[in-house]
Amino acid sequence: MIEIDLDTSPLRETNRRLQTVGANDNARQFRLFNPRGAHAVAAGLTEDLEVTVEGHVGFYCSGMNRQAKIQVTGNAGVGLAENMMSGEVRVAGNASQSAGATGQGGLLVVEGDTSSRCGISMKGIDIVVGGSVGHMSAFMGQAGSLAVLGDAGNSLGDSLYEARLYVRGRVESLGADCKEKEMTAHHLEKLGRLLDRARISANPRDFRRYGSARQLYHFKIGNLGAY
């Protein structure tokens, strides 16, 4: 375990160190202290490292992550795990807007709440939120899944493509072209596996499933007169 105090080690230097760990290097576990809301903590990692950040981080923490397992003991600011490719990011507190935005893969777990636009334009990432998500979550989501144990704010899944959404609590409103769908045995199993992977305890049967109504996909011949 390598310990790095961000009060004394510049963030850029620290990130470069984490980004340049080689595939065969032995030192793969890091603990960062005193982030004090700094931006882009542990962003751009490409190796299967284990990084724990003790405290609250600012914007864009763990962005573009590939393979690394990153854990934050406090809260995270805007754009947490943005465009994550693979690996796992876990936040013990709350996360701000656009958590997991455009994520292509990997697992993001926020044990608390996230605010608006969680999973916006998600492209394959799996997101599990222990609390509630804010408005416009999963906006234009293309692939992957979002499971929310609490409530979802207004316009959930607006203009959704094919991402799967599961909500245990109340959905304030569904966005355009998002509708409730049947929770089949197949989906119960998928959600069960996702919750297990996220180490979040909940019964899949308590969730409702939402997905794309697929009405915005194609040009409608009835609109021809508009051109």
Next chain:
Amino acid sequence: MCGIVGLYAKEPAFGERLGAHLADMLVEMSDRGPDSAGVALYRQPAPADGLKLVLHGPEGTDWEDVRHALAEAFDPHVSLERRGSHTVVMLTAGLAALRSWLAEAQPALRLVSAGEVIEIFKEKGHPCEVVKQLTLRGLSGSHGLGHTRMATESAVTTEHSHPFSTGLDLCLVHNGSLSNHNRLRARLRKAGVEIQTDNDSEVAAGFLAWRLAEGDSLEEALERGMTELDGFYTFAIGTKEGFAVLRDPIACKHAVLAETDDWVAMATEYRAIATLPGAQEARIWEPKPGQIYAWGA
């Protein structure tokens, strides 16, 4: 992009160092607004029936001269305290009479704020420099707001800087941009609201000033603002007793709130709050869109 900070002392002892804490928060938001900075501090009330003004004068203003003129026209016991390019004036006078006197006798001076407790200071330049110039670190107070500005809608001048005074002991800071400010400015001017610049945020300040003058409560004025102001905003509004925070209904602009036994703070980013004692243990949350949060106000 701009930075906003707000700090409210729940314990008087914390207020002793309010200026220093607000300065730390403001400097931390420098990256978000390196063009200019400003603060509104609520501190040291004017004597009973008195008025506290902050005047801004161009370089070379003879403040001793101003003092004599004020003593002669209004109050022989007038006091002046210099703070960078600003001067805090305490005196007994009517605000309307003072305004017309200023326009006639001292047209080079600009009235920055007026009230019993408010002191607004703002200047163009890097927040670090502004904080030094205004000797902010040495000042105590009950609460205060601050702003670092990255100009997008209008020029970088002291007049375009925040906070904007919105009436006696009231002020506004804004992060965001308004799209219907031209039309609204014309409407407000017609209604008799004085607006000094082409800045969008000043229109929001003018709108609140107008609604409050028409008898709205702060909450009513803000509710109405949500329907009339088109654009992105996080507002922080300072009042004599505290401050309020409001984000636009789709929450385009960031904001975070935190509270301990000693203080309540708001900032555009948590790293500004992280400078405060006890921040690690504070209760921290993100204000919901379109919801008014207020302390003391």
